[in-house]
Amino acid sequence: MDTDDHNSGIMGKERPDESAIDRGASAIGAGTLLLTGGTGALGRVLIREVIQESEARILTVVRRSRAADPEERLRLILRDEGVADEVGGRIGVIGGNLGIGDFGLLPEQLDGLRGEVESFLHLAALTDLGASREDLFRVNVEGTRRALKIAWDLYRRGRLARFGYFSTAFVAGSRQDWRAPEDGACPHPAWANAYEESKFVAESLVREAIAEGLPAMIFRPSIVVGDSQTGRTSAFNVVYPFFRLVASGILSAVPGRPTDVMQIVPVDFVARAAWAIFRQPDSAGRTYHLTSSRSPNLELILRLRQALDPDAPPLRLISPERLDAAPLLIRKAIEMIKPHIGYVIYDLSFDTSNTEQALRGSGIEMPDTGYDFMHRIIGYAKNAGFFD
Numbered sequence: 364m365d366t367d368d369h370n371s372g373i374m375g376k377e378r379p380d381e382s383a384i385d386r387g388a389s390a391i392g393a394g395t396l397l398l399t400g401g402t403g404a405l406g407r408v409l410i411r412e413v414i415q416e417s418e419a420r421i422l423t424v425v426r427r428s429r430a431a432d433p434e435e436r437l438r439l440i441l442r443d444e445g446v447a448d449e450v451g452g453r454i455g456v457i458g459g460n461l462g463i464g465d466f467g468l469l470p471e472q473l474d475g476l477r478g479e480v481e482s483f484l485h486l487a488a489l490t491d492l493g494a495s496r497e498d499l500f501r502v503n504v505e506g507t508r509r510a511l512k513i514a515w516d517l518y519r520r521g522r523l524a525r526f527g528y529f530s531t532a533f534v535a536g537s538r539q540d541w542r543a544p545e546d547g548a549c550p551h552p553a554w555a556n557a558y559e560e561s562k563f564v565a566e567s568l569v570r571e572a573i574a575e576g577l578p579a580m581i582f583r584p585s586i587v588v589g590d591s592q593t594g595r596t597s598a599f600n601v602v603y604p605f606f607r608l609v610a611s612g613i614l615s616a617v618p619g620r621p622t623d624v625m626q627i628v629p630v631d632f633v634a635r636a637a638w639a640i641f642r643q644p645d646s647a648g649r650t651y652h653l654t655s656s657r658s659p660n661l662e663l664i665l666r667l668r669q670a671l672d673p674d675a676p677p678l679r680l681i682s683p684e685r686l687d688a689a690p691l692l693i694r695k696a697i698e699m700i701k702p703h704i705g706y707v708i709y710d711l712s713f714d715t716s717n718t719e720q721a722l723r724g725s726g727i728e729m730p731d732t733g734y735d736f737m738h739r740i741i742g743y744a745k746n747a748g749f750f751d
Contacts, residue, residue, distance in 0.1 A: 400486030404598035411444040477521030492702035496557035503561035526579040537705025555705030578647040591629035594743030621662035656729035
């Protein structure tokens with residue numbers, strides 16, 4: 364952490380009082396939740412989950428803009444989730460900016476948060492795999508640093524009992540064959556892009572805070588895609604551009620073996636599981652992989668392509684070891700999916716012991732993302748015109 368944060372009143376190193384320690388052992392669910400990233404694809408589903416499954420009140424930080432009032436913007440976003448009417452009631456909006464210190468909140472706003480906020484979930488992140496390293500670090504690393512600064516303040520001087528950070532299962536780096544444990548960081552990460560690297564660094568900041576006594580936990584979802592039942596998503600990003608290149612016929616070949624898997628997870632499972640775990644009194648201090656129990660392989664994806672478009676030209680698989688010998692045009696085409704290659708041709712898997720133990724008895728099961736699920740999410744994208 365930088366020197367200014369280290370020396371500020373918010374990041375003071377004094378030990379919390381006994382009441383703060385007691386708060387960390389209490390259950391969450393009826394107080395006020397501070398949330399970042401509520402306008403994102405996962406955030407809006409999580410808001411719905413919190414409203415429908417608890418009595419908590421939500422305060423979500425929404426970027427101030429001259430073009431749109433933050434409250435009206437959130438109300439419009441939540442319309443499809445069926446909870447837009449709660450904006451202004453159980454869902455409060457704080458106009459802010461995650462790119463500046465204290466999220467641009469005024470001192471009196473921070474004072475108000477200290478007296479109200481009991482839990483804090485930091486979801487806000489830049490997930491564009493094609494974004495620059497500078498932008499990814501500015502949002503994902505520095506944004507997390509600012510979130511932790513506020514979390515420490517709310518813990519030391521307020522009522523905060525729990526902080527949750529959304530990382531990614533790919534902090535280990537997707538360009539390697541490895542089974543990632545939940546607790547602990549990969550000693551030899553092999554990042555495929557700057558997004559994975561930025562989340563690794565940001566997660567390290569959270570681990571430091573846990574070691575220093577902040578009652579925090581880390582959620583590591585794999586690639587978050589559409590709803591498990593409908594396939595619906597509000598953002599066709601991360602892996603969807605790969606699906607579009609495959610569906611469009613632009614790619615005549617992709618690197619990989621028929622048995623190589625793609626680690627994806629439905630958005631509704633991530634929201635339900637994370638909220639259920641976050642509310643448990645003994646969940647702090649751990650990391651939770653929110654991943655699939657059964658992931659689709661490349662053979663399945665190719666079968667789906669033909670099922671959705673029988674007239675599509677066949678797509679070849681090229682062994683990763685033989686890419687250098689592929690024709691130049693194929694190698695140039697494959698270069699377009701370079702940021703995604705690690706999600707397809709490497710055998711990176713995830714231990715889910717913490718997650719399964721935490722969800723035992725909750726009625727929430729690890730999701731199956733096999734053929735039927737893939738058909739739903741790709742079918743939804745096709746019907747929405749994403750492949751046109």
